Amino acid sequence: MRARFLLSEVGIGLRRNMTMTFAVIVTTAISLSLLGVGLLANAQVGAMKDYWYDKIEVSVFLCGSLSESPSCSGGVVTSAQRLAIQQDIQEMAAVESVFYESQAQAFTRFQERFKDSAIAANVSADQLPESFRVKLKDPTQFAVIVSAFSGRPGVDVVQDQRSILEKF
Incomplete structure (x- = not known):
């Protein structure tokens, strides 16, 4: 009996204050x-x-x-330095695969990527460095590659694409 009374009073209150109910x-x-x-x-x-x-x-750009x-x-970079760098990369436990990219391959990839850009006509193959493209088993282990190859003779710069995702 009390439940019926309570529900009827709630209904009367809602009808009397329709604007607030709607809000x-x-x-x-x-x-x-x-x-x-948001979720x-x-x-x-x-x-x-x-x-x-x-x-x-991770890209290891050679001199x-x-x-x-x-x-x-x-x-x-000399052939001996290039070979030593490649062997050291392949021997690292954190490395899943390594791909060597020559200047000619880098130039071809650059031309494909920027074929509609005016800058593509102003770049020659000798302006692009040789590099090793390194895929890691765990992408968070970038620091291992950086510490091993930064400042090493024959290595110009070690670049990680992971910094792009850190913004997220």
Whole structure:
């Protein structure tokens, strides 16, 4: 009996104060919608980060004719230095795979990537450095590669694409 009385009083109160009831319902709906959008955006950014994290490579650029790094004071990387760097990369436990990219391959890839840009006509193959593209088993282990190869004779710079994802 008391439940019926309580529900009837709630109904009478809601009918008398229709504007406030409508405002509460609309505010609650908007708040829940914004919460849902925020949760979906967070989940999507996380999924996108995981997807791209697996595709990230570390690039070890070798000294070329235009390199100005202190580790390139000896000039262009020699065949012996290149072979030693490649062997050291392959022997690292954190490395999943290594791909060597010559100046010609780098130039071809550059031309494909920037074919519609005016800058592509102003770049020659000798301006692009040789490099090793290193895929890591765990992309968070970038510091291992940096510490092992930064400043080493024959290595111009070690670049990690992971810094792009750190913004997320």
